[in-house]
Amino acid sequence: WTSGFREMTEPWKGAVGCLGVAVFFAMTIGIISWQALEQSPEEWVLRGRAGGMLWERRRGALLLRALPAGRTVAVIAVGGVPATEPPPPRDRCWHDGGQFCYAWEEDAELRLSLEPPPAPATECYGVRWTPLRPDVMLKDCFSMANVSWYGGASIRAQRWPLNGADSHAQPFVSGDFSKNPAGYGPVLERYFLGSTGVTVTVVPDVPLFLSLESDRHFCLETPAGRAAVPLRYLLCVSPDVAAAHRHVRTPRLFPPLRSPIWRYYGPVGSAAKIKRGLRSLAKRLKRHRLQEGVLALGERCTAVLAAAEHVPSERRKRHDSARAWDPSLIKPLQLSITLSPYASIDSPLFLRSLRDSEAASYWLSLQPRSGGCSVPLLTTWKGRLCARLNVTSEAALSWYLARARHLRQALGAAYVVFEGAEGNAFLEQAVPPPAELAGDRYIGALAEALATLGNATIISAGARSSHLPLFVQMSPLRSDWSHAGLKGVIPSVLHYSLLGYNFFIPDAVGGSLASDAPGDPELYVRWLQIMTFLPVMAFSTPPWLCCDAWVLNLTRQCIQRHRDFVVPLLIKYSEEWLSLGYPIFRPAWWLSPTDPTAFTVEDEFLIGDEVLVAPITEKGQTWRDIYLPGEGHLWMDTNTARVFDGGTILRNYSASLAEVPVFVK
Numbered sequence: 001w002t003s004g005f006r007e008m009t010e011p012w013k014g015a016v017g018c019l020g021v022a023v024f025f026a027m028t029i030g031i032i033s034w035q036a037l038e039q040s041p042e043e044w045v046l047r048g049r050a051g052g053m054l055w056e057r058r059r060g061a062l063l064l065r066a067l068p069a070g071r072t073v074a075v076i077a078v079g080g081v082p083a084t085e086p087p088p089p090r091d092r093c094w095h096d097g098g099q100f101c102y103a104w105e106e107d108a109e110l111r112l113s114l115e116p117p118p119a120p121a122t123e124c125y126g127v128r129w130t131p132l133r134p135d136v137m138l139k140d141c142f143s144m145a146n147v148s149w150y151g152g153a154s155i156r157a158q159r160w161p162l163n164g165a166d167s168h169a170q171p172f173v174s175g176d177f178s179k180n181p182a183g184y185g186p187v188l189e190r191y192f193l194g195s196t197g198v199t200v201t202v203v204p205d206v207p208l209f210l211s212l213e214s215d216r217h218f219c220l221e222t223p224a225g226r227a228a229v230p231l232r233y234l235l236c237v238s239p240d241v242a243a244a245h246r247h248v249r250t251p252r253l254f255p256p257l258r259s260p261i262w263r264y265y266g267p268v269g270s271a272a273k274i275k276r277g278l279r280s281l282a283k284r285l286k287r288h289r290l291q292e293g294v295l296a297l298g299e300r301c302t303a304v305l306a307a308a309e310h311v312p313s314e315r316r317k318r319h320d321s322a323r324a325w326d327p328s329l330i331k332p333l334q335l336s337i338t339l340s341p342y343a344s345i346d347s348p349l350f351l352r353s354l355r356d357s358e359a360a361s362y363w364l365s366l367q368p369r370s371g372g373c374s375v376p377l378l379t380t381w382k383g384r385l386c387a388r389l390n391v392t393s394e395a396a397l398s399w400y401l402a403r404a405r406h407l408r409q410a411l412g413a414a415y416v417v418f419e420g421a422e423g424n425a426f427l428e429q430a431v432p433p434p435a436e437l438a439g440d441r442y443i444g445a446l447a448e449a450l451a452t453l454g455n456a457t458i459i460s461a462g463a464r465s466s467h468l469p470l471f472v473q474m475s476p477l478r479s480d481w482s483h484a485g486l487k488g489v490i491p492s493v494l495h496y497s498l499l500g501y502n503f504f505i506p507d508a509v510g511g512s513l514a515s516d517a518p519g520d521p522e523l524y525v526r527w528l529q530i531m532t533f534l535p536v537m538a539f540s541t542p543p544w545l546c547c548d549a550w551v552l553n554l555t556r557q558c559i560q561r562h563r564d565f566v567v568p569l570l571i572k573y574s575e576e577w578l579s580l581g582y583p584i585f586r587p588a589w590w591l592s593p594t595d596p597t598a599f600t601v602e603d604e605f606l607i608g609d610e611v612l613v614a615p616i617t618e619k620g621q622t623w624r625d626i627y628l629p630g631e632g633h634l635w636m637d638t639n640t641a642r643v644f645d646g647g648t649i650l651r652n653y654s655a656s657l658a659e660v661p662v663f664v665k
Helices: 004-007 009-037 241-246 271-287 298-309 313-319 348-355 392-411 443-454 487-498 523-530 549-582 596-600
Strands: 042-047 051-054 061-066 071-079 099-104 110-117 123-131 140-142 149-153 169-170 188-194 198-202 209-213 219-220 231-237 260-263 295-297 334-339 341-346 380-381 383-386 415-418 457-459 470-472 606-607 611-612 622-630 633-636 643-645 648-653 663-665
Touching: 004 380, 009 241, 042 099, 042 110, 071 231, 169 443, 188 241, 188 611, 198 241, 209 611, 219 231, 231 241, 241 260, 271 295, 271 298, 298 334, 298 392, 334 392, 341 348, 341 380, 392 415, 443 549, 457 487, 487 523, 487 606, 549 663, 643 648
Parallel strands: 260 295, 295 334, 334 415, 415 457, 457 470
Antiparallel strands: 042 051, 051 061, 061 071, 071 140, 099 110, 110 123, 123 231, 140 219, 149 188, 169 209, 188 198, 198 231, 209 219, 341 383, 380 383, 606 611, 611 663, 622 648, 633 643, 633 663
16 A cells, blocks of 8 residues: 555545545534534433423523423523533432532533422522632523513512613612612512523622613623622522422511601601691591501601600700600600711710710721821711711611610600611722621611511611511602502512512602602592502592592592401411511512413412402503412402402402502402
C-alpha cells in the first residue's frame, strides 16, 4: 500500500484527499444532526417519588414536573450563568440519589436536593445557587405562562393574581407607599403560590431582590458584589393549589376589636380643641344612632394630648381651661391612640436623649469606622427629619413600651395603633444595615415587642410576624375606582389573608387618599358594602357629610349586618384557622382548585367555605358576572333566595346600588 501510494499520480492523490475531507465533514454533520434531532432537549437531573426536576437545553431552564401525569408545574429560567451549557449526564453528587450538583466553571454552582415534605401528598426540592465570583448576580425567573402566582409582596395597585403587576428589581423589603409609590408595601412574605400546586419559599436570611414583569415572569435575584451570597429556596409540589397552601400554617390568637372605627380629623390646635372635637363627634354619632365602636386619634392628636398630660397641674390650670381628659365623656364609644417609632429631632424626647447621652442606645445610629461617637441615623417621617427607635436595644424597647402603657392608661385608650413599622432606614439611606437589622428584621423585632402589650394592639406592617396576636393596618387607598382605590380592596384582602394576616383593618370607607374627583356617593356605597364583610369597618368621612339620608340608613344596616352576621362567621373560622391554618378570607379557587376560571377571579371572596361575597367594583354598573365555585355545591342568593349550581357563571347578574350579591352555600 505504501509503495502503491508513492507510485500514484498527483491527481489520484488529490482525489483520495478530497474523499477523506468529505467523509470527515459527513461524520461531523451527522453528529450535529444527532445532537439536534435525536437527543432529547430535556434531561432528568433529579427524580423523586411524585415528580422531579429536568434541565431544558433550549431555554436554559429548570423544569419542575409532577408524576405520573408528567405535567410541568413550574418553569425556572436561569440567569447569571451560561444557561445554554447543558449539565453533564453524570453530576458531581452521582453517588447520592437524593441530590444533583453541577458547577459552571468560574460562575456558579447549582445543588438540587430532595427535602422532607410537610404533607404526604407533597414533594419538596431544595434549590441552592452559590456564586463562585463576587460579581456574579444570581437570578431565577419563574414563568407566568399558564400559571397564576400569588403571595410575595403587596404593591401600590394590588393585583390578584400577581401576573398583572409590574415592578423593577428592588430589595424585597417592606416599604411606605407615601415615600416610594413604586416600591413594595408594608406586608410581605418570602412565599409564592402557583395555581399549578407549586409553592416557592425563600430562606429568610438571604439578601433578596424581586422583580415583576406583567404576564411574563417574576424573578428572584441576589445582589452582586457580595462574596459567596447564595440564592436558596424550597420548591414544593402538591396535587392542586388549595392542597399546596393547606400545609402552610401560621396560626395565632384571635385579637378582638370593636367595630366600627371612626377616625377623628377635627381641630388639632390644642388639647382643649381635640377634647371638644371628640365630645362633639361622639354626640353626633349618638344623635345618628351610630354610637358604637371606637374613636381613633391620629399620631399628631395623640402627641398633643400626651404633651398636655405631662404639663404640671398648676400650669395646666393657667394655660388650659379644659379639664383632664375623661374617657367616660364619649361612652359607649372607646378611644384608640396612635404612636410611631419615630421622634422628630426637635422633639423633647429626642433632645432629652441627647442631653442624657442615650441617643446611641435609644435610636438607630451609624457606627464610626475608627473611634469617635455614634451618630443617629436620620430619616424622614411625615415630612419631618426624625430619628428611629433602636429595636435591638433592650433599654430602648423597655422605655418605649413603658411610655406606650403610660399613655394608654393616662388617656383611657382601649387600643394603641403603631404606625411607621415598615421599611429599612439603612437601605433608604444607601447604608449597609447591621446583620441584626438586615431585610425586614426591624418589623419582626418591633412586632415581637408590641405583642407584649396585649391583643388590643395594631401595627402598620407585617413580615414574618403573622403568628403574633396583632391587628395589621392596611395601607391608605385612593378615593377612586382604580386598583389603587376600590378595585384594590379585595385583592389586598386575599393577599393579606393568604400570607397569614387574617385580622386586618382595611382603609376607611371611600378611601383615605384624595383623588382629583370630588366626593362620589356611589363610590362610598360600594366601598361600604365590601367593608361590611371584613374584620373591621373603618370610617374617615361620616356618612352624613358625604351622602344623602338613605346612605346614613344604609350605614346603620351594614353595621348591624356586620355585627349579627359577619362577626359570628369570623369567630367560627378563626377557630378553624387556629386548628388547621386555613385562611379566613379565601379566593374562589379554594373550592375549585383545578378550574382555570377561578384562578383569576379578583372581585369575589369567600368567608370560610360557606359565604361568597361578589360586590360591584365598576362605576355606574348595576349588574355583573358572578363565578360560583365548587362544582356539586348549591348556592343561595341571600337577597332573593334563588338557588344556583356551583361551578357555573351567572351572567349579567343584577345588583342595584343598595344591594351587594351575597350567597350562602
